[in-house]
Structure formats: C-alpha cells, structure tokens
Amino acid sequence: MTTSTRGTRVPAVLVLEDGRSFRGRAYGAVGETFGEAVFSTGMTGYQETLTDPSYHRQVVVMTAPHVGNTGVNDEDPESARIWVSGYVVRDPARTPSNWRATRSLDEELERQGVVGISGVDTRALTRHLRERGAMRVGIFSGDAVTSDADMLAKVKAQPEMKGADLSAQVSTKEPYVVPAIGEKKFTVAAVDLGIKGMTPQRMAERGIEVHVLPATATADDVYAVNPDGVFFSNGPGDPATADHAVAVMRAVLERRTPLFGICFGNQILGRALGFGTYKLKYGHRGINQPVQDRTTGKVEVTAHNHGFAVDAPLDTVSDTPFGRAEVTHVCLNDNVVEGLQLLDQPAFSVQYHPEAAAGPHDAAYLFDRFTALMSTAQMEAERA
Numbered sequence: 001m002t003t004s005t006r007g008t009r010v011p012a013v014l015v016l017e018d019g020r021s022f023r024g025r026a027y028g029a030v031g032e033t034f035g036e037a038v039f040s041t042g043m044t045g046y047q048e049t050l051t052d053p054s055y056h057r058q059v060v061v062m063t064a065p066h067v068g069n070t071g072v073n074d075e076d077p078e079s080a081r082i083w084v085s086g087y088v089v090r091d092p093a094r095t096p097s098n099w100r101a102t103r104s105l106d107e108e109l110e111r112q113g114v115v116g117i118s119g120v121d122t123r124a125l126t127r128h129l130r131e132r133g134a135m136r137v138g139i140f141s142g143d144a145v146t147s148d149a150d151m152l153a154k155v156k157a158q159p160e161m162k163g164a165d166l167s168a169q170v171s172t173k174e175p176y177v178v179p180a181i182g183e184k185k186f187t188v189a190a191v192d193l194g195i196k197g198m199t200p201q202r203m204a205e206r207g208i209e210v211h212v213l214p215a216t217a218t219a220d221d222v223y224a225v226n227p228d229g230v231f232f233s234n235g236p237g238d239p240a241t242a243d244h245a246v247a248v249m250r251a252v253l254e255r256r257t258p259l260f261g262i263c264f265g266n267q268i269l270g271r272a273l274g275f276g277t278y279k280l281k282y283g284h285r286g287i288n289q290p291v292q293d294r295t296t297g298k299v300e301v302t303a304h305n306h307g308f309a310v311d312a313p314l315d316t317v318s319d320t321p322f323g324r325a326e327v328t329h330v331c332l333n334d335n336v337v338e339g340l341q342l343l344d345q346p347a348f349s350v351q352y353h354p355e356a357a358a359g360p361h362d363a364a365y366l367f368d369r370f371t372a373l374m375s376t377a378q379m380e381a382e383r384a
C-alpha cells in the first residue's frame, strides 16, 4: 500500500547496513524498500537512469542537488517502467518546468510505487559510500518507520548484489524485432540481459534490423535469425552468475560471427575469454566519466553504470581460447578496464554506454565499428 506524499511532510529514514542513518521526507511512494546503495553523478537524464534495467535492486543516490526540474515526459524512458528500487535526492523541484513534461517526478515515482526520500544530505551520504563502499540500504517512511534496531535488522536480511543473478527478471519474455530505419543492411541478434531502448535504436539508425531475444535464448535461437552480427546487452546483477550467457557467447565466438557487447556484455566477453570479474568498491555511475580509447589515443566523456569490472592485464596482449585479446579502453579516473577486443576475429565490447540517451555521445562511433566488422565479414564471405 502506498499513499500520496505530495504537499505533505511525511518523515522518512534511510538506514545503511553499517548502521549509519539519514533522516528526510518521503518522496514518491510511502512505504519501505531495499537495495544496494549506489550514487550517480549525472546532473541530467534522471528519467533514463530510473528506467535503466541495470539498476534493478539498486537504491540510487543523486549527487546533483536539484532533481526533477524538467518533470517527466513519455519520450525519455529507456524501458517500460522504473527499475531502481529506491531513490534518494536532496532537493526536489517544487515546480517542474519543461515543454515536454506531463507530470512531476514525485507523481511518477508514486504512480509506479517507487519509495524515495528527499531532504537528505546527499553529499555526506555519497562521501560515506565512497569511503566504505556500496552497501545494502533501506528507505522507510510513514508507518514503515520503526525502531532503529528493527529497521537495521531488515536491511541486513536483504540479499547482497554480489552473487545476484538478475538478468532473467528484467529481460523480455518474448522475442521482438526493431526494424532498420531506411535501407536494411544487416541483421543482428541482440541478447536482452536488461537492454535499454536506445541500443536497438542506435543500431536501427545504421540500417540494422535488430532481433531482440530473451536472456534464456540459446545459440540455436541466435542463429535461427540468420544474424550478420550478435550483440550482448547491459544488465543488472553479478556477471559471475551469467553462465548461460557466457556459454552462448562462446558458441558465437566459435563461429567467428561479428560480436559486440555493452556493459554486462563486456563482462560476459571477459568471462568467455577466461578473465575474471570483480566487484568495484563503489562503481562508476554518471554521464561524465573520462575513458581513453587506446586504439586511437582519443579521450571521450562517457556514460557509465557498472559496479563490477573485468580483471584483464592492461598492458599486455593476452592469449585466450579465441586468439589474442587486448584491453582497448580504460577509465582515466581509476584505470578500470572499459573495453576489450579480439585481435584474430571480429569481436569487441565496452563497459560503458555508447548508446547513452541523455548523452554524452562521444562514444557513438562504436556502433560504426560494429557495422564495419559486419561489412568486412560480408565481403569476406562473398569472396570465399
């Protein structure tokens, strides 16, 4: 049961698993919710963040102090619903203003039953998460506020993000097709592990017909669409649990079909090649992260949302079951692996978001790299 908080001052409290708590007011739905506390540094694009399926089971803290200024519209969502399990803001806009807005963010959170909290010192909370690392959290408001000990016990009873297998919970149940815009040049099978709407769109703009397949798709399902290329999407959860996707990707690599992966897809390529993955202390989330493309030396400003990363050597070419592989992209803040490519067959992936709907669009060239791999493969097939 949730009730309206708009115009009222219903008390709310945020409780971290290490016992630190923050008091504020209910924002969105009233009740209780749990998840992994993470912070996002994006100053814009909150609708895209809220509806990104990779945020399933995460409570997102916005470091931007003013949230909701442009309200909510029907064009910007990345999927059919809000996926964050809770939302933490400092100072919500009282009067949203934008020509596309049809409602306020507060109303939308409430409509979708998403429990949030406002009036929190999000700077202190973010500094705490940066020092101690991402951790479990609960937000309680209205009647859900009980004793500190009870609330903390509930937080500690929640599952951790490490070891969480979540793709199947967010993936499409049925396959669907996103048609190419203009002349159709290629067919791509896209394995949906939590895909964002803008990803097939960016491919369609390049003449790709995208067959989006459920996370449970087998290699036979992938090849049933007769693809020129195969794509593995972003998605929530711990990549160490994604054994099925890793097996399907290995089958694609065996056949040397052009392959592209984004975010979870990058972690799955890492695993398919024999590298490990690990949990970052507090992850990368926002739309202002500097990444270097080591193949060109260029630096791009990029959108990120990841809490795990691939453990691959930065400065040496690795021998893998699918030939030589190298790290193509690194995050300039902390040297985390942000991209991989195979040198002996057409396969590559990035840990960040070239499709970034709210921008920046510096990394859009990666979709052109994918189409170039498919063109080359087609020309080679014709020559053979």
Ligand SMILES: NC(=O)CC[C@H](N)C(=O)O
Pocket (backbone or CB within 6 Å): 054, 233, 234, 235, 236, 237, 238, 239, 262, 263, 264, 265, 305, 306, 307, 308, 309
């Ligand atoms: N956006 C993503 O695909 C995230 C991948 C993975 N769930 C992580 O947190 O690292």
